[in-house]
Amino acid sequence: MMIVPQFKNLQKVRCGVLTVEIEHVDAATLEKLEQQGVDCQPKASTIRIIQDKYLQKVHFSRHSIPLPKFMQIDDLNSAKQAGVLFNYPLMIKSKRLAYDGRGNAVANSEEELSSAVDALGGYDRGLYVEKWAPFVKELSVIVVRGRDNSVVCYPVVETIHRENICHIVKSPADVSWKIMKLATDVAFRAVSSLEGAGVFAVELFLTADGQILLNEVAPRPHNSGHHTIESCYTSQYEQHLRAVVGLPLGDPSMKAPAAIMYNILGEDEGEPGFLLAHQLIGRALGIPGASVHWYDKPEMRKQRKMGHITIVGPSVGVVKARLRSMLREETVDGETAVLPRVGIIMGSDSDLPVMKDAAKILREFDVPTEVRIVSAHRTPEYMVSYASSAWKRGIQVIIAGAGGAAHLPGMVAALTPLPVIGVPVRASTLDGLDSLLSIVQMPRGVPVATVAINNATNAGLLAVRILGVRDLNLQTRMAQYLEDRRDEVLAKGEKLEEGGWEDYLNSQR
Numbered sequence: 281m282m283i284v285p286q287f288k289n290l291q292k293v294r295c296g297v298l299t300v301e302i303e304h305v306d307a308a309t310l311e312k313l314e315q316q317g318v319d320c321q322p323k324a325s326t327i328r329i330i331q332d333k334y335l336q337k338v339h340f341s342r343h344s345i346p347l348p349k350f351m352q353i354d355d356l357n358s359a360k361q362a363g364v365l366f367n368y369p370l371m372i373k374s375k376r377l378a379y380d381g382r383g384n385a386v387a388n389s390e391e392e393l394s395s396a397v398d399a400l401g402g403y404d405r406g407l408y409v410e411k412w413a414p415f416v417k418e419l420s421v422i423v424v425r426g427r428d429n430s431v432v433c434y435p436v437v438e439t440i441h442r443e444n445i446c447h448i449v450k451s452p453a454d455v456s457w458k459i460m461k462l463a464t465d466v467a468f469r470a471v472s473s474l475e476g477a478g479v480f481a482v483e484l485f486l487t488a489d490g491q492i493l494l495n496e497v498a499p500r501p502h503n504s505g506h507h508t509i510e511s512c513y514t515s516q517y518e519q520h521l522r523a524v525v526g527l528p529l530g531d532p533s534m535k536a537p538a539a540i541m542y543n544i545l546g547e548d549e550g551e552p553g554f555l556l557a558h559q560l561i562g563r564a565l566g567i568p569g570a571s572v573h574w575y576d577k578p579e580m581r582k583q584r585k586m587g588h589i590t591i592v593g594p595s596v597g598v599v600k601a602r603l604r605s606m607l608r609e610e611t612v613d614g615e616t617a618v619l620p621r622v623g624i625i626m627g628s629d630s631d632l633p634v635m636k637d638a639a640k641i642l643r644e645f646d647v648p649t650e651v652r653i654v655s656a657h658r659t660p661e662y663m664v665s666y667a668s669s670a671w672k673r674g675i676q677v678i679i680a681g682a683g684g685a686a687h688l689p690g691m692v693a694a695l696t697p698l699p700v701i702g703v704p705v706r707a708s709t710l711d712g713l714d715s716l717l718s719i720v721q722m723p724r725g726v727p728v729a730t731v732a733i734n735n736a737t738n739a740g741l742l743a744v745r746i747l748g749v750r751d752l753n754l755q756t757r758m759a760q761y762l763e764d765r766r767d768e769v770l771a772k773g774e775k776l777e778e779g780g781w782e783d784y785l786n787s788q789r
């Protein structure tokens with residue numbers, strides 16, 4: 281096939297590499313090539329996906345994969361005569377060269393439908409019409425199939441579009457585990473119903489009633505997989521090559537807990553556009569975990585994809601905050617507010633003299649922390665909103681202290697998937713035994729790691745150890761902390777041995 285001479289020896293592999301090349305051929309060149317008798321519609325069905333989305337959809341519906349309702353339209357009048365009722369809004373799509381908002385149009389009325397058909401180049405262009413899918417989120421799953429039919433799926437990501445162009449990709453998607461499983465299942469089945477080795481990006485709609493609909497399949501490395509370069513053990517590009525040449529597929533899982541990919545879209549034409557993009561890149565270079573990819577396209581146009589920036593970090597909240605800082609949103613006096621990783625909460629300000637010890641430890645380890653008064657009995661609504669939003673805000677561990685009928689740690693643990701450490705605070709009666717039992721006696725299924733009465737220091741240290749599981753720096757500092765404590769005790773022992781117990785006690789007075 282002439283279009284992709286550099287991949288001649290891969291011709292027998294029906295793979296996405298060929299389609300990438302085809303997609304990069306613009307409409308005029310394609311036409312010219314066709315006139316010269318070049319076969320621009322190769323036989324491999326993976327390639328037909330781009331050439332003929334209608335065929336692709338028919339193919340999928342046979343495999344009962346959930347799709348938005350669609351039909352091919354050759355002529356509006358004959359469709360109407362045949363009794364087809366259009367429910368607006370509708371999505372009109374061109375079967376060829378429809379990408380990045382091109383070749384698509386939305387029609388909200390019959391008049392808009394005819395103008396949309398005209399705008400897309402008329403019926404001869406090959407159009408089909410789709411019922412507007414009322415999605416709440418757009419998701420994408422990169423599925424890879426090797427030549428030996430082995431398949432791996434990358435984590436489900438959420439794609440956020442600006443004027444129909446992918447703008448931001450969040451990995452992992454902010455959806456429930458159940459939706460992740462469903463999305464992966466639909467993507468897997470969609471790719472299983474196609475032929476070919478390589479990377480397939482499966483774009484999906486999540487509807488308000490929790491359904492996953494298949495939108496499109498791009499049989500190639502995809503914008504929704506760019507983040508994998510930095511955030512996954514095997515990038516989509518390496519994976520694609522492994523797949524098409526027949527090597528074992530790599531590990532698709534994330535090596536960073538969270539990533540956000542931000543497309544650098546042209547903000548303006550020409551020089552002013554370059555200037556804005558370079559300012560953004562300048563800020564990105566100062567953001568921890570950010571990697572800049574500049575495509576070096578010679579011309580700058582509004583909304584053109586000029587490059588992308590991937591930000592990785594220890595939590596979704598942290599990468600979101602880094603993105604906001606890069607975009608100059610939510611900054612205080614030009615400085616980004618550092619996002620807390622630990623939340624220390626307590627039932628009353630009377631608990632603060634005890635709970636401050638946890639805050640001191642976290643400060644010693646440079647762990648950003650927030651301290652709040654949250655009472656399970658006096659401010660129950662606040663407790664619910666605090667506990668249920670904490671993990672989305674980037675909090676990774678909650679330390680909750682309370683005295684008496686100390687229900688706070690347990691109730692918070694019931695409302696969050698984060699680890700909760702309970703601190704029984706000794707109130708004025710019962711020596712804190714009441715708090716200890718209220719916190720430690722949790723029912724099966726909702727654990728609270730309970731420390732000793734009034735021992736908020738241990739709560740702080742335990743939080744550091746939990747964070748240390750994915751933070752080598754903290755883990756090393758914790759090892760140092762233990763060594764320092766050991767040396768302290770050994771020094772005391774030496775002093776006691778040298779001077780005797782009386783001197784030792786006198787020196788302490």
Ligand SMILES: Nc1cncn1[C@@H]1O[C@H](COP(=O)(O)O)[C@@H](O)[C@H]1O
Binds near residue numbers: 656686
């Ligand atoms: N269990 C509970 C619910 N709301 C506050 N408390 C606890 O009641 C004790 C006494 O609170 P105060 O000093 O405000 O009366 C504090 O230890 C506080 O955590």
